[in-house]
Amino acid sequence: MSSLLPKQSILVVDDVPENIDLLSETLVDDYRVRVTTSGEKALQIVYSDEPPDLILLDIMMPGLSGLEICRRLKANPDRRRIPIIFVTAMSTAADEERGLAIGAVDYITKPISPPIVKARVRTHLALYDQARELERMVHQRTAELLTTRQQIIRRLGRAAEFKDNETGNHVLRMSHYVRLIAEAYGLGQEATDIIANTAPMHDIGKIGIPDAILLKPGPLDTEEWRVMRQHPLMGAKIIGKHENELLETARVIALNHHEKWNGSGYPRGLKGTDIPLEGRIVAIADVFDALVSVRPYKPAFPLDEALRILKHEDGRHFDPQLLQAFHKALPDILRIRDIYADENGALTDLEFRLQEIYDHREIPEGHLGGLTHPKLDN
Known part of the structure; x- marks a missing residue:
């Protein structure tokens, strides 16, 4: 032939x-x-x-x-x-x-x-x-290694999240929030991908926090807060320093996502642009999701109250330009919040095609790029 x-x-x-x-x-x-x-x-x-x-x-x-x-x-x-x-x-x-x-x-x-x-x-x-x-073979092998690293990062992020969130959906929402904020801010595609893929590791240090503090159904006392504020340092130590950009970004995020624009954050009290951009982006996504979600110490806040709190922290907790990007991306962020809501169950093992969201196309209710979830259809 x-x-x-x-x-x-x-x-x-x-x-x-x-x-x-x-x-x-x-x-x-x-x-x-x-x-x-x-x-x-x-x-x-x-x-x-x-x-x-x-x-x-x-x-x-x-x-x-x-x-x-x-x-x-x-x-x-x-x-x-x-x-x-x-x-x-x-x-x-x-x-x-x-x-x-x-x-x-x-x-x-x-x-x-x-x-x-x-x-x-x-x-x-x-x-x-x-x-x-x-x-071609080197490119394929490199892509496979990158995918493996990304999967390990996501799984470790879920491991930390399961300590105080039974579905683990917080890290999924976070990853998408971060991507949408970075895109609205005008960050390049490669940098956006890296931040979105490493954001799930932001709270890996919580593995080292005792459950009595992490799951306490009320305000923490002074000593408990001292312990809780160690988790960014713990997270950075768990990940360690790496030449690999993906793992190093994960470490930077874990260390810096509780720093505040006005310098009143922790663990190092960094201020303004001294806070790495990755940490500033993740801070907004993390706080927003914490506000609109149920936590052991609080109920979920209504959306208008959560947005009021974010506005109050403009220039205090948050980078003003990044907060503008958050508001620009808010319609898509709210879609992600609804899709990955904790009450829908753990969706972490379902591969939803979310490109429609990023392309700003309408998605019928309960329908995710051709795939459905029974709890979303009811």
């Missing part, structure tokens, strides 16, 4: 039509050959949505020279891996050394030998295919 794989694409760049014709005739039976006599047009082709798999490039051309084209492509992270073979009449050892030094993978002198061209092209395409497959 013949292969149905598409032919690989070769771009031939030469200002002499006869040279283009000879190279095309040499390669056309085995490859999809594209040609141009212009360096500027060659760059357009390479930067298009269908870049070539290999480039045969003349050096001496009017306008952009082959050397300049090669320099530009090797400086572009999205295209630098495409193999470039110089095909040129410049045949001295110094010429060849210069061409290879700027990033070409091979150097063929004119007049060309068709069998040599075919062999060199075949070899470098095979190497390029191997490099791309290796890169």
Whole structure:
């Protein structure tokens, strides 16, 4: 059975039509050959949505020279891996050394030998295919490791949350609140993802707080507050310092989510922008969820009362600009609150597709991206 794989694409760049014709005739039976006599047009082709798999490039051309084209492509992270073979009449050892030094993978002198061209092209395409497959495997493995780290962070966050919240939904709500606030604030996608994925670890230090204090159904006395205020430090110690950005962000959040904008927070009394941005974002999400949720020491506050308290703490507890972002994201935050409400049961093991929320599309009541939950449908 013949292969149905598409032919690989070769771009031939030469200002002499006869040279283009000879190279095309040499390669056309085995490859999809594209040609141009212009360096500027060659760059357009390479930067298009269908870049070539290999480039045969003349050096001496009017306008952009082959050397300049090669320099530009090797400086572009999205295209630098495409193999470039110089095909040129410049045949001295110094010429060849210069061409290879700027990033070409091979150097063929004119007049060309068709069998040599075919062999060199075949070899470098095979190497390029191997490099791309290796890169794909590394990317896949890196993604798997990232997913594993994210799952561990979420599970540890749930472990801490189950100490004083039987459903563990607080960490889920927190993660989505944080994402929505960060997006409304204008944070980049990568930074937003990191904060949202590490926010569930914010209270991991509660593992070290005695249940008699954590679950006390009333105000804490002075000594109990002293113990409770140790949980950010405990959390930072549990996570530890890491070079990995995901785990280091989790540590920063655990340590700083109880700091206050005016410097009256704990454990270090940081003030203003001395508080890491991640901690300032999580502080708003954490306090809002605490206000509108039932806790051992309090009932859930009505939404208008919770918003009044947040407004009162504008510039005191909270970064004013981040609080503006919170209000901008509030409609979607309220949807998350309803979806992951504790009375709906523990939803942590259900994979809800929430992209509709982030795309600001309406979701029918009780329906989450095609998946339903019986307690939400009743």
